[in-house]
Amino acid sequence: MSTTDALPRRRIRPPEVRRRRAISLSIGLVLLVGALSTAFPLAWMVAGSFKPQREAIDFPPTLLPQEPTLANYLRLFTELDFGRYLGNTVIIVLIGGFGLLFMAMAGYGFAKFRFRGKGALFFLVLATLMIPVQVTMIPTYLILNGMKLTNTLLGVALPTLVSGFGVFLFRQFMSTIPDEVLEAARVDGAGEVRTFFQIVLPMSKPILAVQAVLAFITGWNSFLWPLIIASDQKLYTLSVGLSLLNQQLAVDPALQMAAASVMVVPVLLVFVVFQRYVVQGFALSGLK
Amino acid sequence: MRRATLVPYLFVTPAMVLLLAFGVLPIGVAAVVSTTDMNISGLANWSNVEFIGVGNYVALAADPDFWRALGNTGLFVVVGVPAIVILSLAVALLLERSGGRLARALRSFYFVPAVTGIVAISLVWGYLYNTQFGLFNYLLSLVGIEQVQWLSDPWLAKFSVALVAIWRGTGLNIIIFLAALQGIPREYREAAALDGAGEWRTTRSIVLPLLGFAIFFVTVTTTIAWLQFFDEPFVLTDGGPLGATTSMSIFLYKEGFRLNQFGYASAGSLVLFAIIAIITVVQLRLRRRDVDY
Numbered sequence: 001m002s003t004t005d006a007l008p009r010r011r012i013r014p015p016e017v018r019r020r021r022a023i024s025l026s027i028g029l030v031l032l033v034g035a036l037s038t039a040f041p042l043a044w045m046v047a048g049s050f051k052p053q054r055e056a057i058d059f060p061p062t063l064l065p066q067e068p069t070l071a072n073y074l075r076l077f078t079e080l081d082f083g084r085y086l087g088n089t090v091i092i093v094l095i096g097g098f099g100l101l102f103m104a105m106a107g108y109g110f111a112k113f114r115f116r117g118k119g120a121l122f123f124l125v126l127a128t129l130m131i132p133v134q135v136t137m138i139p140t141y142l143i144l145n146g147m148k149l150t151n152t153l154l155g156v157a158l159p160t161l162v163s164g165f166g167v168f169l170f171r172q173f174m175s176t177i178p179d180e181v182l183e184a185a186r187v188d189g190a191g192e193v194r195t196f197f198q199i200v201l202p203m204s205k206p207i208l209a210v211q212a213v214l215a216f217i218t219g220w221n222s223f224l225w226p227l228i229i230a231s232d233q234k235l236y237t238l239s240v241g242l243s244l245l246n247q248q249l250a251v252d253p254a255l256q257m258a259a260a261s262v263m264v265v266p267v268l269l270v271f272v273v274f275q276r277y278v279v280q281g282f283a284l285s286g287l288k
Numbered sequence: 289m290r291r292a293t294l295v296p297y298l299f300v301t302p303a304m305v306l307l308l309a310f311g312v313l314p315i316g317v318a319a320v321v322s323t324t325d326m327n328i329s330g331l332a333n334w335s336n337v338e339f340i341g342v343g344n345y346v347a348l349a350a351d352p353d354f355w356r357a358l359g360n361t362g363l364f365v366v367v368g369v370p371a372i373v374i375l376s377l378a379v380a381l382l383l384e385r386s387g388g389r390l391a392r393a394l395r396s397f398y399f400v401p402a403v404t405g406i407v408a409i410s411l412v413w414g415y416l417y418n419t420q421f422g423l424f425n426y427l428l429s430l431v432g433i434e435q436v437q438w439l440s441d442p443w444l445a446k447f448s449v450a451l452v453a454i455w456r457g458t459g460l461n462i463i464i465f466l467a468a469l470q471g472i473p474r475e476y477r478e479a480a481a482l483d484g485a486g487e488w489r490t491t492r493s494i495v496l497p498l499l500g501f502a503i504f505f506v507t508v509t510t511t512i513a514w515l516q517f518f519d520e521p522f523v524l525t526d527g528g529p530l531g532a533t534t535s536m537s538i539f540l541y542k543e544g545f546r547l548n549q550f551g552y553a554s555a556g557s558l559v560l561f562a563i564i565a566i567i568t569v570v571q572l573r574l575r576r577r578d579v580d581y
Contacts, residue, residue, distance in 0.1 A: 023487075027386050034379060035397035038455070042400065044423065045412045057421040102302040109299030118296075121304060128311030132516050132564055134537050135557045138544045139317035140310055145331065162306040192295050221405035223519060228545060239407040243523055246411055253415045260408035271403045275396060278403060282460050283467040 045264065048257035049073070056254035072258035082262060084234065085241040089220060092157050092237060096219040099161035100211055106162075107170020108200055112182065122171075128164040133224065141228055149229075156229045156237070160222060166211055169284060173207040174200065210281040213274045220267055238263045322555035328548035337551075344555035354556065356531055357539035360446065364535060365514045368450050368457075372510050373503065376458040380465030381491065395466075402459030410523035413452045414439070417524075439525055442532035449521045449533050456520075457513065461506045468502035469495070508571050515564050536560050 048056055050068040076082040109115075110122055140159050141150070149155035177200060185195045201208065223239040230236055236244075242259050271278055322344055324330070330337035348354050379398055383391045401409070416423050417438035425436055438448045472495060480490040496503075518537035521527055527534035527542065534542075540560065544553030 024386065027382050028390055031379075031382055031386055031391065031394050035394040039397045039400060041409070041412050041416060041455070042404070044416065045408075048412075048415065059421045060426050061421060061423050099306075102306065106300045106303035109296045113296035113299070115296040121300065124304075124312055125307060128307050130565075131311060131315060132512070132561060134516060134518075134540050135318055135561045136310065136314035137540070138550050138554050138557065139314035139321065141545075142317060142321065142331070142550065143309065143313065158306065159310045162303045164307060164311065167303055167307075192298075196299070217403050221403075223405070223407055239405055242405075242407045242411065246407075246414065246523060253418070253421075256411045256415065260411045263405050263408040267403050267405065268400065271400060272396075275399070279399065279463055282399075282402070282463040 042264065042268070045257050045260050048254055049261045051254045051257075053252055053254050056257070057251065072255045073262070075255060076259055076262065080241075080245075081233070081236075082238070082241060082259065085236050085238045086262065088153060088230075088235060089237045089239075091153050092222065092226070093216055093219040095154065095157040096161065096215045097212075099157075100166075100208070100215050102162050103166040103211065104170050104201065104204065104208065105196070106167045107172075108174050108196060110167070110171040111174035112177070112179070112200075125164045125167050129168075137224070137228065144229060151230060151232050151235060153230075153235055156222075156226050156235070157219070159225050160218065166215075169207060169211065170204070173204055177203050209274070210277045210284070213270065213277045214281045216270060217267055217278070220263075318554045318558055321551050322558055324551045326551040326554075330550070331548075340551070344552050345559070347552065348556055348559065353531065353534070353539060357534050357536045360532070360534055361515060361517065361536045363446060364450055364517050365511060367447070368454060368514045368517075369507060369510050371450075371454050372457045372461060373507055375454065376461035376506070377465055377499075377503065379458065380462045380469060381495070383462070383466065384469045385487075395462075398462050399459040401456045402463075404456070406456065406519040407523050409456065410452065410520055413448075413455075414524055417448055440529050442529050445525055445529060445533050449524050452520045452524065453514075453517065457510065461510065464506055465499065465502055468499055472498050504571075504575050508568060511567060511571070512564055515560070515567070 047064055049072055050070070051062070051065040052067055052069050052071065055062060055066060106125075110118065110125075136159070144150050144155045144158070147155075149158065181199060181203070182195060185199045190198065221239065222237070223243070226235075226237040226240045227243070230240060238259075242256075242263060245256055245259055323339060323341055324337050325340050325343070326337045383395060383398075419425060419435055419437055419440070422438070424438065428434075428436060437444060439445050476494055476498070477490055480494050485493065516537055517535040518541070521533040521535060522538055522541070525533045527538040536556070537560075540553050540556050543549045543556060
């Protein structure tokens, strides 16, 4: 190619390039505006939580608190019982850890063993994915009532402790662990339990991380079961305590925003730190 | 793969017991309870429960509240499904097109609503929607529109609660679409560009058809989610005003846990289950008739 060829080309290009630049720029702008308006309610929440009660119902509203205060947060944990709600929520999340272990165990059982009834049991696991919570809501309440577990934190956690989808994901992942690795462990004299805890679980770290983060988020946010099962105020979780705040104190938005922040900000932090796992988990749910 | 004696059963038992107790057994219980007049007195003493056959189902068919809840749910599906699918697809396409550091930084903003707790979020939106001191009405008052009743006007309330769910529902689907977009080989688009197809044309004729399965999947799951719509109206309006935002799930919750009509609510829940199953099967059938790429 000679330089004479390049010259006319260069003359044609600039408007084309400029057009593409303009498109890219406007797309970037649209995305920016969309992102900011998506995140706006959360910023509004945090800003509102630091406003004194009177400022929060000012009209016109102030964008940022004029006299920032921590009074709302103090009230939540002194006048109201949010310390206890927070503790209960943490307990629910911790019980969820057992659910994680159970799902990993079941995933391993289905991935690496042959046994009678395996096909039928795994079909049941998948079948539970299709059943909406509205159908199980009342019978589950009746079952828990029969087990004398209504009004206990265990009862709140049990219905969602294990998900069929979680078992499915563990099975998919653990199927990729080579049999030779497990055989080698057994030849070296490791028992089944030891093989599971010292070989299988460490090798499953990627899927464990994804599921742990998702389990934390669902446990922390869970609303329906605490609402149905915990009728004693001592057992309320953050979400239930928050929904009561909505009904009782309709005219104290600053206090509501503080309570909402107590519930949302920890999840946001987890999301920021473990975003990779959350995104992976959500993308995997696209495989369902 | 190992043949073993009791070992695999020990591994699967804890999870299976829980799944059977809270996933499978409830279906049977619901079916049985739905043929009885079980209520709070039946909870205390089973001898107060009587078999009434299809009585609950007949009563449902004659219950105007049931039909209104069904109608509301239908409206939520018709408005909400296209809104979420189109919005999340558009954002995913734009994010992918933009590609650079900006897009990576902005992505998180779009994902964030999906991980937030609904009760907290409903309080925040309730504050924004507030008639007297809410931000939305302030912004509207700047252009001369006075006192919009976001949550107390029966028609507007439907859209107000749906908007919160749309805000929360797009993040997850954007992630699914982005994952699907990554699966499209670069060469396809390069070939189209070589053939002289513009960006818009490439998106429409190459990318969208290749996203067929993802779009289908998101449509089906979003439809199911809207059919089960519960949290947002429950916290924001408690199904009001005058039942305008009472979805099927809220109707069932109120019958079951406020009025303690366990038998009646169980019958309703099975009807909802049947509706979800039928709509899903119809969607699957329609999909099969489509061309696969």
